[in-house]
Amino acid sequence: MNKTFAVIRREYVERVRTRAFLISTLLLPVFMVAMAVLPALLMRGGDHTSRVAVVDASGAGLGQPVMTALGTATFGDSAQVRPRYELTLFTTDTEHLDQVRSGLIAKAGFARDTQPDGWNGVLVLDADTLASGKLHYYGDDVSSPNGMGRLQREISKALAGVRLAHAGVDQALVAKAMAPADVDTAKVTDGKLTGQSGKASFVLAYAMGFILYIAILSYGSRTLTSVIEEKNSRIMEVLTSSLTPFQMLMGKVLGVGLAGLTQMAIWVGTALVLGSQGPHLAGAFGIGAAAGNFAIPSMPPSLLAVFLLYFTLGFLIYGSLYAAIGAMCNTIQEAQQYAVFVTMSIVVGFMSMFGLINNPSGMLGTTMSFIPFFAPFTMPVRWSMTAVPPTQLALSLGLMVLGLLACVWLAGRIYRTGILMYGKKPSWGELWRWIRA
Amino acid sequence: MSSISVESVTKRFAGHTAVSNLSLQVPSGGIYGLLGPNGAGKSTTIRLIMGILQPDEGRIALFGASGSGRNLSSRIGYLPEERGLYKKMKVLDHLVFLGEVKGISRTEARRRALVWLERLEIANWAQKKVEDLSKGMQQKVQFAGALLHEPELVILDEPFSGLDPINAQVMKDIVVEIAAAGRTVLLSTHVMEQAERMCDRVAIIARGKLVANGTVAQVKADFGGRHVALGFSGNRPLADAVLADPRLIARMDDYGASAELKMAEGAQPEQLLAALVNAGVGLRRFEVVEPSLHAIFVAKVNSDPDAAPLPVATGAAA
Numbered sequence: 001m002n003k004t005f006a007v008i009r010r011e012y013v014e015r016v017r018t019r020a021f022l023i024s025t026l027l028l029p030v031f032m033v034a035m036a037v038l039p040a041l042l043m044r045g046g047d048h049t050s051r052v053a054v055v056d057a058s059g060a061g062l063g064q065p066v067m068t069a070l071g072t073a074t075f076g077d078s079a080q081v082r083p084r085y086e087l088t089l090f091t092t093d094t095e096h097l098d099q100v101r102s103g104l105i106a107k108a109g110f111a112r113d114t115q116p117d118g119w120n121g122v123l124v125l126d127a128d129t130l131a132s133g134k135l136h137y138y139g140d141d142v143s144s145p146n147g148m149g150r151l152q153r154e155i156s157k158a159l160a161g162v163r164l165a166h167a168g169v170d171q172a173l174v175a176k177a178m179a180p181a182d183v184d185t186a187k188v189t190d191g192k193l194t195g196q197s198g199k200a201s202f203v204l205a206y207a208m209g210f211i212l213y214i215a216i217l218s219y220g221s222r223t224l225t226s227v228i229e230e231k232n233s234r235i236m237e238v239l240t241s242s243l244t245p246f247q248m249l250m251g252k253v254l255g256v257g258l259a260g261l262t263q264m265a266i267w268v269g270t271a272l273v274l275g276s277q278g279p280h281l282a283g284a285f286g287i288g289a290a291a292g293n294f295a296i297p298s299m300p301p302s303l304l305a306v307f308l309l310y311f312t313l314g315f316l317i318y319g320s321l322y323a324a325i326g327a328m329c330n331t332i333q334e335a336q337q338y339a340v341f342v343t344m345s346i347v348v349g350f351m352s353m354f355g356l357i358n359n360p361s362g363m364l365g366t367t368m369s370f371i372p373f374f375a376p377f378t379m380p381v382r383w384s385m386t387a388v389p390p391t392q393l394a395l396s397l398g399l400m401v402l403g404l405l406a407c408v409w410l411a412g413r414i415y416r417t418g419i420l421m422y423g424k425k426p427s428w429g430e431l432w433r434w435i436r437a
Numbered sequence: 438m439s440s441i442s443v444e445s446v447t448k449r450f451a452g453h454t455a456v457s458n459l460s461l462q463v464p465s466g467g468i469y470g471l472l473g474p475n476g477a478g479k480s481t482t483i484r485l486i487m488g489i490l491q492p493d494e495g496r497i498a499l500f501g502a503s504g505s506g507r508n509l510s511s512r513i514g515y516l517p518e519e520r521g522l523y524k525k526m527k528v529l530d531h532l533v534f535l536g537e538v539k540g541i542s543r544t545e546a547r548r549r550a551l552v553w554l555e556r557l558e559i560a561n562w563a564q565k566k567v568e569d570l571s572k573g574m575q576q577k578v579q580f581a582g583a584l585l586h587e588p589e590l591v592i593l594d595e596p597f598s599g600l601d602p603i604n605a606q607v608m609k610d611i612v613v614e615i616a617a618a619g620r621t622v623l624l625s626t627h628v629m630e631q632a633e634r635m636c637d638r639v640a641i642i643a644r645g646k647l648v649a650n651g652t653v654a655q656v657k658a659d660f661g662g663r664h665v666a667l668g669f670s671g672n673r674p675l676a677d678a679v680l681a682d683p684r685l686i687a688r689m690d691d692y693g694a695s696a697e698l699k700m701a702e703g704a705q706p707e708q709l710l711a712a713l714v715n716a717g718v719g720l721r722r723f724e725v726v727e728p729s730l731h732a733i734f735v736a737k738v739n740s741d742p743d744a745a746p747l748p749v750a751t752g753a754a755a
Contacts, residue, residue, distance in 0.1 A: 006537035014526060234521030238582070241487045241517075242510045242538040 004247045004254075011226070011255020016262060025263050029270040050120040050141065051086045053104045057097040058125045062162060063089050066125065069158035073150070084150075094127055105138050123155075130166075133159060205357065205381040208307050211264065212314060212376055213350040217343070219260030220318040223252055224335055227326030227419070236419045245416040249408065253319035306393075307380040313400045314376025317407045318342060324411035327418030328426055349377035360385040369396045372403025410435060439501065440465045440590050440621040441486055446495035448481055448645075455481040457645040458495070463623055463638075468616045470636035471625040472730070474738055478645040479625040480518045483594050486623075487515055499590070511540045514588035518595050518625075520579055524568040528578055529554070531567060535582035546585060553581035557607065573604050580608060584615075591615055593624040597631060609635065629731035639730065641737055648737040653730065660733045662687065663700040665709060668722030676718040685709050690732055695722070697732050 015021060052070070056063025073084040092100045101124055108119040121139025129135045135155065141147050157178055164174045230236050239248055321342050329335040352374060356365045360382045368374040369382060375396050382388050417434040418426070426434065441463035448456040456478045463469045473479050484490045486497055499509050522531055529550055536546025554560040557577045562570060567578065576599060584591065596612070597605045613635065616622050626632050632639060639656060641649040649656050669676065673693075680686055680696070685708060688699040700706060706725050713720060 003538050003540065006534060010523075010526075010534050013530075014523070018525070230523075233524060234517070234519040235523055236521065237484075237489065237517040237519055238515065238521060238535065238579070239538065240489050241513070241515045242535075 003243055004251045007243065007247060007251025008255040008258065011252055012258050012262075015256065015259040021259070021263065025266055028267055049083055049086050050139075050147075051088075051118070052139075053108075053119050053122045054087055054089050055097070055100055055104065055122060055124045056089060056091045057094055057100075057127065058129050059093065059127055060130050060162075062125045062130055062159075063091055065162050066123070066155055066158045069154045069161070070151075073154055097124070097126065101138075108138060108140065123151075130159065130162065204303070205384040206353070208380050208384070209350060209353040209377050211268075212311055212380075213346065215260055215264060215311070216315060216318045216346055219256055220315060220322050221339065221343075222260075222322075223256050223319050224322040224326040224339060225332060226252060226256060227323050228329060228332060228335060231327075231330060231419060240419060245412045245419070246408070248419075249320060249323055249412055249415050252323055253316060257315050257319060303380070303384050306383045309397065310376040310379050310400070313372075313397075313404055317372060317376075317400075317404050318346065320404075320408050320411040324414040324418070327411075327415045328431065345373045349374040353377055353381050356381050357385070366392070370399055372400050372407075375400055439463060440499065441623065442498040442501075443482070443486065444496050444498075446482075446485060446492045446497060448478075448485060448490060448492050455645055456485065456492075459642065459645065459647055460495075461640055461647070461650070463621065465621050466616070466619050467637035468612065468622045468624065468635050470632040470639040471623060471642065472627065472629065472632055472639055472734060473625075473642040474627055476644075477642045479642065480594055481645075482642070483518075483592055483623075483625060486592065487513070511586060512589050514583040514586065514591040516580055516583040516591075516593045516596055520576055522567045522575055522579055522582075524566070526567055527564055528559070528567060528570070529563040532578065532582055532585060536585040539586040539588075541586050549585050549587075550581070553585065556611075557581055573600055576600060577604065577608070580611075584611075588620070590621045590623070593622065595626060596624055597626065597628065629729065629734050633730040641734055643738040649733065656730070656733060657727050660728050660736070662728065663706060664726050664728045664732065665698045665700065665706050666722060666724045666726045667696045667698065667713075667720065669694055669696075669719060670721040671719030672717055675716045676713060679709070679712045679716050679718070682712075685712065688732075688736060690735060697726075697729060699728065699732070699736075 054063055054067055054070075056066075067087050067089055070085045070087055071083065074081045075084050090100055090104070101122065104119060104122045107117065108122050119139075120141060121137055124136040124138070126135070133156075137148075137151065160178065161171070161174050165171060230239070243251075322339065325335050325338045325342065328338065349368075352364065352368055356362075356368075356378060359365065365378055365382055368378040369388075369392065379388070379393070379396055383393075413435045414431065439462045441461065443459060443461040446456055446459050447454065459478075459482065461471075461482075471479050471482065481490065485492050486499070488497075500512065502509075523534075526534070529547070532550035532553070533543060533546045536549065537543060541549075551560070551563070554563050557580075559570075559574055559577055562574065567575060570578065580593075580596065583593070591612075593612070596608060600608065609631075612622055612624065616637075624636075633653060636653060638652050639649070640647060641656075649659065651659070667676075680689060680691075680698070683701060685701055685704045686698050687701040690697045698709075700709070706723075710723055713723075
């Protein structure tokens, strides 16, 4: 046991001490911050008051309701509300429409600082607008889907109001009828409200699956390279005279895994700090509340326990499989031919999460929770999104433990023979003999 | 009691038999030399003893108990032929790790490692990475690692290969010291002069088979015959006719400027001396000697009945 611990410590310390570890640990949070802050910074450019000329040639007084609808649109947080549009109404008739429109368009599309009285956009309501809903907008921001969508929604509301008014419906009633629906989702477990919103569950489930996926692909596969390095540096013979294959295998997988966990803990910690301090930090960067939306949903303890359990089991299963492949081969290139099978299984597990998000308790989800290679991905997702029957959880965990024992046993057998094999890689037949030997 | 007992062990690899029906008894205490040419099966034998490989037939017992080398690893120090260390680790950390996997505590391993580094005159390198060390220094580090847990049995596979004479001397002194303390050393080598000077007992193996075995004196006595060492000072070609006479000479290791001879049955050294002087050969040395292990080795290995003769070039061309 002490020997295994010595191997774990060596793997851990030697890994954490490297410059590569330090750099990758520091770079990712920098990258995360950039990811959180950059869109906000970019969005700030998009959020400004647009000067819009509304040309009303409808002859039906459509201009005023549209002005009112657009005039109520605002942006910014409660501390600093600013109108989205700065509107000017030009009423004309069909005959003079072309002339007015050309005059206005001539002053549109310039950067506002060089042409202070220019327009960002010209909105033209013609005679057909009320009946067909067709209208024209000429502006410098027509390629922004967000801005155009917003404009379209506001105008649709105004048009609907005017049409209803023309049909003789009371204005107050119209305003009431047009109030938007606001759906607030909440998750129910065992007939009880959990207080989590549906969106938060989704984010959590996705984040956990992603963490596991990244951890296995980047750290689990590192056991493979590490075993091959040991074979090539011929240290293996000294180790194998002092340690059992099981001690070497477990020490390596756990040591590499712990180093990976350390790095992830640093990252997750950074993310939590950023999340809780988001508004402050955002204030410090001067980007307003846009970045404050970056909130970390709280994680219920039971989910955390399930996740950690499956994470550990899954990591050990895949880590030992990767180590066994390393023991079989002499070069990384050679090992990749075998590693593809393991990687495929991880990708399938990860991808299945997206199917589950729609129907967590379906046939697919239930079946995959019982397959040890996939359960680490599917089970935490199901647990976070629906109520999983305790018998299913117990069965799935039992199968995971059996699967882990089988994998470690298998890997240990391959390890025992493989680590001293230099030269050509084994055929499937030879591999079978190693396992039986 | 034997430290190592190898009984009728056979190990086959795909296509060839590396060790064939080999039996050895390594007694406790002293230095035991495992001699043989390249590819004779020395390293395979050592790996079998260490439990790294499993024999196909026969059995191996260590310290009289039938446990594998791995279970008894805390009592055995092992320097493999393939030297290997973690290149990126610091020297001291590496030694501590090697001690730990042998089951000694961290603090104790550290204390002993520092003593060894001092002794091997590489204390200044303790905080350097292994990859910054020369090959010879790395070998010293690995040597120290094999001895850190003060094992009662030390197995060294080609311990002096690749070392300069100064470092080989330092290592030799340590090996002799271990044996003097009553511990057992098994070392493999193909450098006969070294084995002859250091070993109490030797086993010569060729093509996986034992060809000679016992104390150095026994092996020499078993080989028998009268041996003469010659040193030429001039007219070397004139000696050829005399040396080719099968009535005088049974076997010869020719080094050009010197030669070691085994006299033919019934022939006297004096007859040879007279013949050489009559032929006008200039002699620097003429001495009746014990056969060297080297001569025995070459003779035994070449006389192996079911083997093609070794290229004598190893000695003659030098």
